[in-house]
Amino acid sequence: MKLTIQSFLAGIVLGAIFSLLNLPIPAPPNLAGIMGIVGIFVGFLILNRWNEMRGKAKRDLS
Structure with missing residues (x-):
């Protein structure tokens, strides 16, 4: 919430x-x-949830 207000x-x-x-x-x-x-x-959120449900790990972009 603090980040949202800032x-x-x-x-x-x-x-x-x-x-x-x-x-x-x-x-x-x-x-x-x-x-x-x-x-x-x-x-973006929907696709992330879908990948989490399918067991795919989020790619590390760093």
């Missing part, structure tokens, strides 16, 4: 900075764009 506050600060500098915001401008990002995350 991320939200960082987003507010960065959004204010972008506004003050008259820069375009680097985020989806509408609900459809946001839902696309949420969909990517949910798809």
Whole structure:
């Protein structure tokens, strides 16, 4: 929960900075764009759960 709050506050600060500098915001401008990002995350979670259920270990990318 702490990480979520920190991320939200960082987003507010960065959004204010972008506004003050008259820069375009680097985020989806509408609900459809946001839902696309949420969909990517949910798809990632589903595939990870599926692989865990099948007994496949998560690949180490480091």
